[in-house]
Amino acid sequence: MAKKKPETIDHEELTLDGKRYVVLRESEFRRLCRAAGIDAAKAPEPDTTLLASGLDADRQSLAEKLRSRRHAARLSQAELARRAGIRPETLNRIERGRTTPDFTTIRKLVEAIGAAETD
Template identity: 35%
Template sequence: GKRYVLVPETEYRRLSDLADAGEPELPTPDAEGCYPAIETVRVLIAQDIIRARRRLGLTQAELAERAGVRVETISRLEHAKHSPSIRTVDKIDRALKAAGAEHGKGRRKRVESV
C-alpha cells in the first residue's frame, strides 16, 4: 500500500511554499525580438499573483479559499499553465485586495497600540 507521513500543518505550509518558490520566466523572444503574446500574458499574470500572495503571507490554499476557486486553479495560474477567465482573475484580484486591506489594518493597529 501507500505510505503516508504526518507533519504539523505549519511544517506542511513551509514545505509547500518552498515547493513553489520560483516564478515562471518570460518565454524566449523570436528572431525579431517579439515575445509570444499568450505565453507572455500567462507569465505576467503568474508573477503578479505570486508576488501579491507572498507579500500578504498567503499560501496557495488560503488564496484559493478567499477567492472561491480551487487550489489547482491557483497552482496552474502560478505556473503559467493556464489562461484564466476574466471571472477568475476578478475573484483572485478581489481576494488579494481584501487580504491587503486586512493586512494593512493589522499593521496600523500595531502601530497605534505602541
C-alpha cells in the same frame, strides 16, 4: 448635391505595449477592402507563432504578478484559493503559467488579495 453622412464602423480599440490597434469583424474588413479596391484574399495571414508567444508571455507575466501579490499579502496558495472560491489546483496552474484564467477568476483573485491586504 448633399454630402453623404460618413458610415460608422463597428470596431474595438485597444492599446498593447503602447501601440494603438483597431479590431474589426472580418466582414467589415472585407467590405472596407472592396471599397478601397484591395483584394482581401491577398491580405497577410496572421502570424500565429507571434500570437502564441505573446499569449505565453502574458500568461507568464500574470503568473508572476499574482504570485508576487499573494506573497506580499502573506497568503498561501490554499488560503488565497479558499478566499477566492476557486480550487487550489487551479490557482497552482495559474501561478505556474500553465493556464489562462477568465476575467471572473482574475477578479475573484484580485478581490481576495485586496481583502487580505486590508485585514
